Amino acid sequence: MATAQIADLSVFYIDQGEGAPVIFLHGMPLDHRMWRHQAAALAGRCRVLIPDLRGFGRTGGASDKTTMDQLADDVLALLDVLQITEPATICGLSMGGYLSLLLAKKAPERLRALILCDCRSQADVPEAAANRLTLADRVLTDGPRVIAESMLPRLFGSRTNEQNPMAVDQVRDVILAGSPRGIAAAQRGMAERPDLTASLGTIAVPTLVICGEEDAISPLAEMQFLAGQIPGAEFVPVPGAGHMAPLEQPDAVNAAVTSFLERHGIAS
Ligand code: MLT
DSSP: EEEETTTEEEEEEEEEOOEEEEEOOOOTTTGGGGGGGHHHTTTTTTTTEEOOOOTTTTTOOOOOOOOOHHHHHHHHHHHHHHTOOSSSEEETHHHHHHHHHHHHOOOOOEEEEEEEOOOSSSSHHHHHHHHHHHHHHHHHOOOHHHHHHHHHHHHHHHHHHHHHHHHHHHHHHHHHHHHHHHHHHHHHHHHTTTOGGGGGGOOOEEEEEEEEETOOSHHHHHHHHHHHHTTTOOEEETTTTOOTTTHHHHHHHHHHHHHHHHTTTTTO
């Protein structure tokens, strides 16, 4: 792993391969490791960049609230520090997807293509936002196990829970080792994230939308709707996966991602 200094923040990131840059943005409360299967599949075919976002993995820097705007600015600053001036492909899952959509709105000129996994464009309904604020307070007092208990039952599809307990255990370990401050701050930021549905129609880069068929957090119907709002977007449902499709069914997700990147001249 490498470190980039962005103002007072040290960002840890993976940087491997050469060619067109493809940046993977992880979900909450995970880190770069959730993309390990995609990094392996794309090695040697493009330049893979995977940061630990502010407050997650080995990147610190969380204050009381981490807004999606701040995370988007961190990603743009990382590109600047790495002197990546050509438009990049952004691939985000869930919180990383909220962030990808915000980047598409804030800095469309920095985007070559977009891959949205298991996320949505809508803001939280008031009840969901209130629940996040409660969870944020509880994580600070009781630790990340609060998040593990609330999220793990909804993260994976039934096939993964039954046939791949190791994947579930690995994610549990990542969550339990997470920073309570980072998790609480991101929950508070996501609670007030903007609704980006109205801007979907303005996305003008090739877009791939991927969704685990059993996703209980960003359900298939919502992602189908999202894909329908983005001009020309491709939609790929992933059987046998829940919210963590890239980890649960890496072969299917890698096939969709590499085909998309190849067809658009991004991966060789
Ligand atoms: C994630 O996977 O990033 C979270 O489920 C996002 C969320 O809580 O909305």
